């Protein structure tokens with residue numbers, strides 16, 4: 001009776017049945033291993049934690065954050081230096097960067113800052129489930145753009161009907177991609193800029209996995225000529241520095257869109273705790289080697305899992321980026337049914353592909369963000385208990 005109509009659009013949680021089963025199993029003392037969530041268990045690098053502790057003691061930082069609309073200038077400068085060093089992208093900290101509490105916030109504020117009620121917004125399917133609710137909250141209508149294995153899970157831009165492109169206001173994309181593990185090529189990004197320019201579509205390029213690339217180029221959307229004219233890139237310290245719980249990220253690029261996001265943000269909250277921003281500066285300035293080490297760790301985990309699953313005859317195309325494996329389910333199951341089977345037989349939780357959109361059906365997602373010990377235990381359970389399944 002008190003709930004606004006807009007919440008009616010949010011679909012029921014697809015994981016609900018599984019979540020109940022997980023709770024029941026845990027209550028019975030069964031040791032459940034979740035490979036369903038992309039939340040690194042590996043700790044944040046020590047220098048970052050130390051900087052937080054040090055700056056948290058300074059009463060100056062106990063007050064509202066300075067420069068609150070856009071984030072601390074020193075943080076924005078660190079973002080600009082990181083983008084220049086890692087991706088060759090020049091950014092003006094004064095007009096092209098706003099600090100966020102993660103790229104998820106950026107997805108939301110982008111919608112409120114760019115999308116008008118009734119607007120069509122393109123979103124890849126399968127895709128990150130956070131996009132659609134943000135679009136609905138802004139009054140927009142998400143329009144799924146299928147991404148398929150035969151096209152390396154990249155959208156085929158020329159297949160988007162012109163009547164849809166014409167009315168589209170914005171396009172949400174994310175490469176390295178959650179959930180498929182696909183990466184974008186420079187040529188694809190060039191085509192994307194051309195396509196969006198020609199149809200006047202604003203790009204929300206969500207890039208929190210920018211550092212996790214095994215095959216292909218580590219790419220920023222903004223490194224492509226003309227990108228700043230059509231869009232912004234969201235990024236985050238969550239995945240690159242094991243900082244998911246800290247809530248810090250950034251939106252960069254087109255000054256008009258950055259300003260729109262900053263306007264929504266400054267009228268929603270009062271900025272990020274300064275001590276977290278100081279810690280973020282240490283991450284961006286001093287932790288490149290940590291990011292590179294994590295990449296090697298994910299690579300090893302990915303190889304271990306792929307090799308093990310081959311013993312079941314389960315052949316999974318290796319993910320080119322991110323810490324997710326996108327695996328086709330065996331014949332005779334849909335993705336939710338197969339997740340339930342794996343849970344019942346192995347007490348291992350996988351994410352059903354259908355949770356990521358209609359075109360995610362037929363797949364399950366593995367996350368490599370568990371400890372080596374958990375991964376080994378999960379592998380051993382899968383190998384022992386899925387022998388009878390015809391992969």
Ligand SMILES: Cc1ncc(COP(=O)(O)O)c(C=O)c1O
Pocket residue numbers: 038101102103104105128130174178206208235236237238244248249
């Ligand atoms: C594609 C994508 N975008 C955004 C997010 C949210 O990340 P953050 O922690 O930066 O808000 C995630 C988290 O899993 C994600 O996979």
